[in-house]
Amino acid sequence: MTVTPAQLRALASRAEALTAEVRALCGTALNGSPEREHLAGAWQAADWLARGAEDLQQAAADLARLQDQPCGLPWGVCPEHGNTLSASGGVSTCRVCRRAWTGDLLGQPCREPVMWKVIDRAGTETRMCDGHVLGARAAAAGATFIRLDQAGAQM
Ligand SMILES: [Zn+2]
Ligand SMILES: [Zn+2]
Incomplete structure (x- = not known):
């Protein structure tokens, strides 16, 4: 099974969407309301999700760099015709x-x-x-x- 940068980016964008949803939901609680105080954990979770999304994007970029590496076999070929x-x-x-x-x-x-x-x-x-x-x-x-x-x- 091959992990692709696209798969990691898809997960990252889900984490980004979740971050936005958590923040939007918490943002609906009124300032100074008792709810607001008890949502500290949820705000923190949103920060962690945002961090996770960044790390996933980073991993996707690292993987893309790895997979973009040149072939490296010790002799050159024609890209279309091979050993010609x-x-x-x-x-x-x-x-x-x-x-x-x-x-x-x-x-x-x-x-x-x-x-x-x-x-x-x-x-x-x-x-x-x-x-x-x-x-x-x-x-x-x-x-x-x-x-x-x-x-x-x-x-
Ligand atoms: Zn090659
Ligand atoms: Zn050729």
């Missing part, structure tokens, strides 16, 4: 689409965003970009491929 690069003269070119990149991408860690979680038959989990998943699909029989943005869309 050839490097010569300081330029890497995709053999399929002829797109070219400066530098020897084949010798550098992949900078494409992580889009997939791949679980091989032994249960080892690897996160990789669109381009790398093309090569992995061809090579890894019996592996499970989970697209990360779809996991987020399921909620």
Whole structure:
């Protein structure tokens, strides 16, 4: 099960809504009325809820940063075609689409965003970009491929 930033943000906005509801309700008690005095705990609860909402937003942001990390597999790929690069003269070119990149991408860690979680038959989990998943699909029989943005869309 993958936790997504969207799920955390949804919980945060529920906590924000609850905060607003508690404050609105407590605000209806008249100043100086006996009720007002006995609502101190509820005001405090509203503050805690507000804190909780902030922490959830923070956690969502942290998670988004983690999931935005680059693929990082030790060689570069064409984001659309996978292991189709050839490097010569300081330029890497995709053999399929002829797109070219400066530098020897084949010798550098992949900078494409992580889009997939791949679980091989032994249960080892690897996160990789669109381009790398093309090569992995061809090579890894019996592996499970989970697209990360779809996991987020399921909620
Ligand atoms: Zn290409
Ligand atoms: Zn990659």
